[in-house]
Amino acid sequence: MEQVWTALFTIVLGIFAAVSWFWGANFCLDRLLPARTGDPVQNARNIHRASLIRPWLFLGPAILALGLYLVYPVWESLFLSFHGKSGQDFVGTANYRWLFADPGFRESIFNNFLWLLVVPAASTFLGLLAAALTDRIAWGNLAKSLIFLPMAISFVGAAVIWKFVYDYRSGDDAQIGILNALVTWAGGDPQAWIALPFWNNFFLMAILVWIQTGFAMVILSAALRGIPEETIEAAVLDGANGIQIFFKIMVPQIWGTIAVVWTTITITVLKVFDIVLAMTNGQWKSNVLANLMFDWMFRGGGDFGRGAAIAMVIMALVAPIMIWNIRNARKEMEGR
């Protein structure tokens, strides 16, 4: 109970502090540079000066937080990646050289590329399929809700749900995981799915695909609905069938949205950590970069230099998407 009160108190305090900053700073500015002084020249000068300062009062806290929590760490990580365990002594490129020789890193980056290859493609494809199918039926909205639902479930929660699906009992015990029960029912041998090197990657990926398909479906469904009716009607008049219309008329018109969905899921894949930690913790050759980094940060005393080097690799993989996004955003703003 005490914790609840502390939390409530701090919430109120935090909000009060933020409000009083914005209100107080604004008030001070109005006092220092009043708009009504009796002297019109002075008034104009004050209004002009105040309008130069005010944006920065509004932006101040945001810029401070972004700077401290996102911009500065990028430089600091770069700096640390050239330093030793505790971040004190300069070691040159030793961390990177170690990285590319380390079998654990090779395994992780191989698996990460596997994830990058499979998850965005599978999620986008299944999302497109789900969007196209549910748009055609009366209970489509209910179906959409249910397919979208995993988006709300945490990666760890999803990991528990799927670990139960993959559950394996040795010997003659009845299989209580539905996958092994189906395999046994079909006459196959039950397997410890998440402990099968290489293939276990795909069983972990299935979890992320399961989560991300709903996201892809929602966005692509909106894009499909935005397609001008005339283009489809014209195709129908020309005698195209449903599948031709979908792949030759509709899909080409939403390439832009497909690219957005694809890149967004790609970013999520690069950061995937919770699923691997909860399912295998990187055992049975299923490690990925984000989990490897967490390992090096904390376990065995921690090595900030190597951890930062792994973070830089993740950043390097994200960078092309970042540049592409910025270019698109600038193009769009110029068009406005």
Place this chain on the structure above:
Amino acid sequence: MANNPYRWAVHLSVVLFVLLWTLPTFGLFVTSFRDKDQIAVSGWWTALGSATRNDMFRAPEGEGEVEEAGRFTLTGSVFAGASGHVKAFGISSKAPDAFAAGEVADLGDGESLSVAEDGSFTLSGPESFKDKRGQRIFFTATTPPSFTLDNYRAVLFAEGLGRSFLNSATVAIPSTVIPILIAAFAAYALSWMQFPGRALLIAAIVGLLVVPLQMSLIPLLRIYNAAGQALGFDPKSYIGIWLAHTGFGLPLAIYLLRNYMVGLPKEIMESARVDGATDFQIFTRIVLPLSFPALASFAIFQFLWTWNDLLVALVFLGPQDDKLVLTGRLVNLLGSRGGDWEILAASAFVSIAVPILVFFALQKYLVRGLLAGSVK
């Protein structure tokens, strides 16, 4: 669209889709209400209908026995409170179904046992059953689906999940409110105020949208540790994690809100300015109320993200028992109670209950936010 086989194929595919997407969750949900002994021996799908199970019941050691004409009789039910239908019973584990329900089994030494179909048994013999080991009764029975809340009771009070639930709420709520406030002001400045460097700032925020969290962990941990040491406070604090979540959530918040505010009608702003309203007044009285849909969208995102987060909580709040959030607790249970599905299932549902409620109640805003938030 009128041809029938085609429509059937569509319906069938969607049914298949929905089944694949809900069955895993549903399976664990059913499991969370099952008895732990049953979970271990049969799949969750068997719990929905009547199940045939083999079980064992140990008769009490003479408690409640009745003496009548030199014979002691002990009665009771093998179901111990539950209900079901006994098909067969036996007196040794080698032949658990030696006798059909209603038959009388001879136990030797003049003792006999019979079990009726409704589960009631009669054990009788020439000597008192006191000071003897209770007679074991093996039986095969069909039982109707039975569900229990025991698992939830166990995890909430014994496994520390109640505490973690509070911790998660303590992390998630301020981590949702603080960035909204900061981002709203920034978004207003970026959409309706003129100043040099505005375009550059917007581009920077689009760039920051995708900076991986992993970049920030080590540098921030170092700052927190250094600041904690210098000023003498615990570096793993709630304030620390709120600010971290604020920093990580700001790019999306500013991006979403700016995109929305830029689309508000210019005329309202201009007429307010002509009437002598200051920027501060325009923002608080006009822009903020009008931006409610965008604020709600971001709030849902941020709440789901902070509630479901594991990494930030592990790094900035730590793995100690009293500060563990729900996701962290769940990972710990996966390690320590790996095979105890009754604990894991109930814990998982405690942790995903709130996000699922939020999801169903506010899905409209979530979808709207998704559509606005994906960088076009």
